[in-house]
Amino acid sequence: MTHSSIMVDVGKWPIFTLLSPQEIASIRKACVFGTSANEAIYITHNDEVFVFGLNCSNCLGTGDNQSTIVPKKLEALCGKKISSLSYGSGPHVVLCTEDGEVYAWGHNGYSQLGNGTTNQGITPVQVCTNLLIKKVVEVACGSHHSMALSFDGDLYAWGYNNCGQVGSGSTANQPTPRRVSNCLQGKMVVGIACGQTSSMAVVNNGEVYGWGYNGNGQLGLGNNGNQLTPCRVAALHGVCILQIACGYAHTLALTDEGLLYAWGANTYGQLGTGNKSNQLSPVQIMMEKERVVEIAACHSAHTSAAKTQSGQVYMWGQCRGQSVIFPHLTHFACTDDVFACFATPAVMWRLLSVGLLDLATSYCENRLKKLCQHIIKRGITVENAFSLLSAAVRYDAEDLEEFCFKFCVNHLTEVTQTTAFWQMDGPLLKEFIAKASKCGAFKN
Template sequence: MEEELPLFYGESGKSVQATLSSLKMLDVGKWPIFSLCSEEELQLIRQACVFGSAGNEVLYTTVNDEIFVLGTNCCGCLGLGDVQSTIEPRRLDSLSGKKIACLSYGSGPHIVLATTEGEVFTWGHNAYSQLGNGTTNHGLVPCHISTNLSNKQVIEVACGSYHSLVLTSDGEVFAWGYNNSGQVGSGSTANQPIPRRVTGCLQTKAVVNIACGQMCSMAVVDTGEVYVWGYNGNGQLGLGSSGNQPTPCRIAALQGIRVQRVACGYAHTLVLTDEGQVYAWGANSYGQLGTGNKSNQSYPTPVVVEKDRIIEIAACHSAHTSAAKTQGGHVYMWGQCRGQSVLLPHLTHFSCTDDVFACFATPAVTWRLLSVEPDDHLTVAESLKREFDNPDTADLTFLVDGKYIYAHKVLLKIRCEHFRSSLEDNEGNVVEMSEFSYPVYRAFLEYLYTDSISLSPEEAVGLLDLATFYRENRLKKLCQQTIKQGICEENAIALLSAAVKYDAQDLEEFCFRFCINHLTVVTQTSGFAEMDHDLLKNFISKASRVGAFKN
């Protein structure tokens, strides 16, 4: 049931298989708000949440466990004590020393955060008591919420547009905030100013997962049953009706199906079963149910993604977008995609569901707290790079200009045809090298370990000589690129001479064009005055043919 959608594919038309290396770096650059951060700041990020009506606010933590915020600061949602916007990251000192376990946000926006110690902090928009501090005053700084939660350890949080849920380690759900449709689950429609335990059908149940739509709430219990309450105008509660539900009610249509996770969009719901199957229901004006049409569904409906098992579902209450990830690493999306309607699951080129919301959802916000675990695993390339010039593991030493360079015979044989033959019968462990300088030969050996070079343009000329001698064509191209970047009026003739000498035709043409474009100054340099006779003759002849001497 997959439709063609070329725009989601890479140039090859193939999906990208997820690998362990894709987990190593948190690529927050896909969210526009992070363009305000420097590259150095981005490298330090370990957790991040992008929120707000236009994705213009962000909170992130660093490797040093510091919390920073950035953005428009609507209703004081950055927690800085004011409502001033900031285009530079500011440290949230009031949460200094706290480590974030989970975080969610509302439409106001308001923030609900739980620490690794199970404490809850809230701030931001509070017109409907969604901060749970007993007032309706906007919270400009994080407030520790302890009423009815003082002896509880909160392990999960969820926000609707203007209400909040938390889940404790003992399986209890507490709710507060806007309650016009029963989304707090108290049995009435009065707003709830402080945390109150959601009871009724959940009284004796152990909840393992919670989620919020715009004005509805969901809970999965340890037996795999799903309980729902709140607004149901689009059938988002999955009860087969459109009437609101003021207290938790079990979804009878999922009888015999064991649900593991629930995710809520603005007015639609997704669940993931223990068998890797996805069901959806609710609003479908953008195809967010993945059924191939735009008709709302008030009963759970299977979503056919692919034969592979689904291991993750994604949605958030501020968007009409759905996403899922398979066991094979394929990421699919459906629903609203930058204003378009995608009616069936489509394969994307992403390796994580987070990127779907960064690139396709409106607004571009995160559906969960992004997090990356420090990964000490080195790739093959990184391991080889680290071993270059390491005397502890080397079995071959080069002596150049009185200095030692340590290498590994087997790697040199694998990487270079010259060494494959020259080291075949070499029993010694020390090789003296006099043909090339130490910087040049070291750069050559390092290139064999790293696939890159780091030399000045002048030294790169010597490496170009070596690359020509050893017939290393790729290295020859890299040298030419480096030399081009360092050309100036003073050295243009010398570089041109080197290009001719080593038959680097692309570089020769580049240097010649540079000399023509700066002819007056170049002809006054010492390099031009000392130019080889044959090269000078050829230069003048060629320059004449391109009209360099015409008035």
């Protein structure tokens, strides 16, 4: 894994040109949302939360329906340390904090705010039912439904359910968070994503499940029938999926070996297959024989992006109104820039951390630790051992570091001949050699 640093510039999103240089300099995290990418939320270095933009459907959370080009503070969220945020096209916004609390506001015609009513949410309100005892680490929104993933791998869903996207087994709307079980019962979910009216989940053994609307094959099940409960994507049997991403009606999946799969709607070439035919089952997408480390899609756009191990960023699908049917190599340093410059609307596909990022911080820390453990369960290899060791050191995952170190020492000759070993930072290499020699690795 190459260790590259990049500076992400929020100025690439047109809406941020409204802010002064001082306001821009204060931003630590940000998200641009809305049907025309004209609403934004940002968090400052001292954890104050501000919103600005056109107040479509009262979605700024300021308590009134006024638009504002001057940032307004959301007092209810200041100091809360927001860790994950998602938005639906209703629009509504759902976020979670580092303490695992969930807040929501905005359009609520289908109970997508999870408070048991259908009343508009004009300010952020904590989602309490069934979630108070859970530490939520990730949230995801479809157009009018919402999901929350807890630290212990339980998944909750609520809101609009006309196609089964809440996974309850019926098509009745779900007014409060409900645990998604059925096939997920007893499984630990490690990643979630929503299309407009569909839902996807990855569990810790690398299996993928989908439910909800499937008219374009976006669930990857080989047919186009809707699913009212989670259904396993059987075609991915034998590969271990680490990350899942959903566009408006298509899905991308990334394996632990850096392979990319895509399925679903393909009107704009968003699958990257070289044509515009929908795919009902996963198809592998070639990326110049390079290992992919991150995939990006957003349920309000038909654009796809991926970043490879060497730091190259590709984009395809609907790019500024054009249909790009093969992955196209860009000059960008991160997938976020693809959405700033080419997605319609120019939204963000995730809550963006502003400032210096390395390759590994594109995943939130808890998730990376969980995913590393889940790679190892599937079998550490000579090829990936040193990359895993390096990730474990960076993330202070001591058990994992010890596990990887022992593996490297036991397979020393093979490991020292891998590319990953020679690409490693000097200090880490020296530390490894010193520690290995103390264990007697170099005795004749």
